[in-house]
Amino acid sequence: xxxxxxxxxxxxxxxxxxEIENPDGVGEVGNPVCGDIMKLFIKVENDHIVDVKFxxxxxxxxxxxxxxxxxxxxxxxxxxxEKISRKTVADALDxxxxxxLHCSNLAADALHKAIxxxxxxxxxxx
Amino acid sequence: MRKxxxxxxxxxxxxxxxxxxxxxxxKEKFGNPSSIHEYxxxxxxxxxxxxxxxxxxxxxxxxxxxxxxxxTESDNLAxxxxxxxxxKKGKHIIISSVEHHAVLESCKFLKKEGYEITYxxxxxxxxxxxxxxxxxxxxxxxxxxxxxxxxxxxxxxxxEELVRIAKEKGVYFHTxxxxxxxxxxxxxxxxxxxxxxxxxxxxxxxxxxxxxxxRKGTRIIPLSxxxxxERSRRAGTENIPGIVGLGEAVxxxxxxxxxxxxxxxxxxxxxxxxxxxxxxxxxxxxHPEKRIxxxxxxxxxxxxxxxxxxxxxxxGVAVASGSACTSGSLEPSHVLSAMRxxxxxxxxxxxxSFGRENVIDDVDYTLSVLPEIxxxxxxxxxxxxxxxx
Ligand code: FES
Numbered sequence: 001x002x003x004x005x006x007x008x009x010x011x012x013x014x015x016x017x018x019e020i021e022n023p024d025g026v027g028e029v030g031n032p033v034c035g036d037i038m039k040l041f042i043k044v045e046n047d048h049i050v051d052v053k054f055x056x057x058x059x060x061x062x063x064x065x066x067x068x069x070x071x072x073x074x075x076x077x078x079x080x081x082e083k084i085s086r087k088t089v090a091d092a093l094d095x096x097x098x099x100x101l102h103c104s105n106l107a108a109d110a111l112h113k114a115i116x117x118x119x120x121x122x123x124x125x126x
Numbered sequence: 127m128r129k130x131x132x133x134x135x136x137x138x139x140x141x142x143x144x145x146x147x148x149x150x151x152x153k154e155k156f157g158n159p160s161s162i163h164e165y166x167x168x169x170x171x172x173x174x175x176x177x178x179x180x181x182x183x184x185x186x187x188x189x190x191x192x193x194x195x196x197x198t199e200s201d202n203l204a205x206x207x208x209x210x211x212x213x214k215k216g217k218h219i220i221i222s223s224v225e226h227h228a229v230l231e232s233c234k235f236l237k238k239e240g241y242e243i244t245y246x247x248x249x250x251x252x253x254x255x256x257x258x259x260x261x262x263x264x265x266x267x268x269x270x271x272x273x274x275x276x277x278x279x280x281x282x283x284x285x286e287e288l289v290r291i292a293k294e295k296g297v298y299f300h301t302x303x304x305x306x307x308x309x310x311x312x313x314x315x316x317x318x319x320x321x322x323x324x325x326x327x328x329x330x331x332x333x334x335x336x337x338x339x340x341r342k343g344t345r346i347i348p349l350s351x352x353x354x355x356e357r358s359r360r361a362g363t364e365n366i367p368g369i370v371g372l373g374e375a376v377x378x379x380x381x382x383x384x385x386x387x388x389x390x391x392x393x394x395x396x397x398x399x400x401x402x403x404x405x406x407x408x409x410x411x412x413h414p415e416k417r418i419x420x421x422x423x424x425x426x427x428x429x430x431x432x433x434x435x436x437x438x439x440x441x442g443v444a445v446a447s448g449s450a451c452t453s454g455s456l457e458p459s460h461v462l463s464a465m466r467x468x469x470x471x472x473x474x475x476x477x478x479s480f481g482r483e484n485v486i487d488d489v490d491y492t493l494s495v496l497p498e499i500x501x502x503x504x505x506x507x508x509x510x511x512x513x514x515x
Contacts, residue, residue: 003436011436017506028508035458035469036430039508055508057470059432063506 004094007064014067016074018053024121027113031106036062040069040110044118049073049081054110061096061103065089069107078115084108129442130488134328134481135277135305135421136446140371141330147374148332151367159364160353169366176373183376184322184339185313192356193369196336197304200323201228201271203338203360204300207346208269208321209236212298216266217241222254222273222283223464226302228323229271230460242266248464251413252276256287263291269298274322275306278461278477279412280421282310289319298344304328304336308379309387309418320344326368330482331375335368386482391419393480397489398422404497407510411462411475420481425467425474428510429503434476437499443492446477470509 003011020041028039036058043051052074056066069089073081086104090096096104131139151172157165159173174188181188194200209219221233223245233243244262246254254272263270270292275282285301292299300321303312308329312322321344325336340346340359352361379386401408407427426434431447438445457463462472480488504510 008436011433012440014506035473037508055506057428057507057509058430060436062430063433 003060003064003097003100006068006092006094007061007096010064010067010093011060014063016053016067016070017055019055020051020053025114025116025118027110027115027117029106029109029113031058031062031102034059034102036103036106038062038066038106038110040066040107040114042073042114042118044078047078049076049078054107056106058106059100059103061100062106064093065096065104065107066110068092069111073111078118081111082115084111127442128491129444130484130491131444132478132480132484132488132492133444133446135280135477135479137327137333138330138481139483140327140332141375141378143378144331144371144374148367148371151370155366157366159366160355169364172366172370173364176369179373179377180324180337182380183307183312183324185315186339187342189357190314190339190342192338192340192359193364193372194336194338194360195334195365196327197226197302197323197325198228200325200336200338201226201300201302202232203346203349204321204323204340205229205232205269205271206236206349207359208298208300208344209241211345211347212268213241216264216268218244218264218267219269219271220244220246220259220262220267220297221271222246222248224248224252224276224278224461225271225273226277226304229273229302233271246272250465250467251416252279252281252461252465253283253413254288256291259288260291263295263297267295267297269300271300271302273302273305274312275303275309275418276412276461277305278459279423279465280305280417280479281412282306282416282418284416285319286317289317293318305418305421308376308383309420311383314339314341321346326372326375329375329379332368332371335365335372337372387419389482390480390484393484393486393489394419394422394478396486397478397480397493398424400489400493401496404493405500409471411465411467421477421479423462423475423477425471426476426500427471427474428507429474429500431473431476433503434499437503438492438495441495441499443495446479447475 023041024044025042038056054066086108090104157169159170177188298320303322307324320341322339327333409425411423458472
């Protein structure tokens, strides 16, 4: 099994690692297949994701997809971000090894959960 | 960049002397041992000499040694060969829950064929309780298979008592000795197993060759049919260069076992001691003392194993994960789960397996890069941060 250069690059220098204080939305998911865990934090202004950070306990692919998804969603509208699927992430990384495809679920699911969380919070504040 | 290989439980480099001994059998001594002419005779002599060398490992008769393509084939032959040959007596097999996949999958196959498999539980160290074995042997039990040294943890299973129980009840006992061969003595006089599997490439021999000890009188049928090779128990032209290599490797590891064990013990003990001083929240999996001196299985809390392997690899250090993420399957290691180690901790485990060519500088180098790696990964981990709060 071998990872693409892009995966290795993102694994070595992951973007946007950390937590956001007072986030507008948080998505936490555990991968039922392997037990890996990812937590994604977003800051939203005018329906745009203005900041995003992640923390991941997972394999190389999990860390790389986490990093990649933060790059993909930054400064996107919520609507655009919602369209990001696991395939978008995997493709942006020049693909993942077959047995590692499920790892990209983690990032996509965490993102969607964070957006959901944001919407829920907004509703209850309204 | 310095390169440090710490994955000897996966495979070892072929020792130069072993390779040297093999080469003529690819070149001028290429004959087929079944041939009557001079070429054949030369190969036949080499085959039988290698058999004698391997017999010394078990302190058995050379006629009880059969060459195979490796540990997996030996395990398959032991499990299925005994199962098929003894099905009139019964169809019940007992194994431990920490066996190698070669044993596990052979049993899974047999289960589909109508055999009944009992998996014995293990304690936190991976030890089988002899009482459990005793309790589970029935009239139709034909085979017990329990591995000698666990490949993931390096823990030595005290099989003496287990063998005694099986023998008492007249049940065959097989042990996968792939990880113990050359590291601890396996004298079938004192440890009267009926079958034992070994592999050459774990003891500085070539890949693709192994052997099985089959006690005289054991009822077993072959899995491959053809010519009368290996006294009709394993058809197929013998891999003479490989077999010569196996014989040579066995001779070599037997000769200086104590010396190398001392060397390995020093390396692993130094490594673990210094590691504990520099990295907190680590845990040794397996038994702290009853282990082969080469292997350490360590969990780094809050960090997933594969990310450690990748990071170490970038620094030139080769290790393996105790978890199965790397081996293609994704569930945490069945061995660590059976030892009731929490999934997140099992997933954080790394196997460091040292070998005879490692030196103390390798320990120092690894320790010079590892703490930083763990710290970096922990800073990204949602569960490490949580456990600190
Ligand atoms: S193996 Fe679990 S996320 Fe990749």
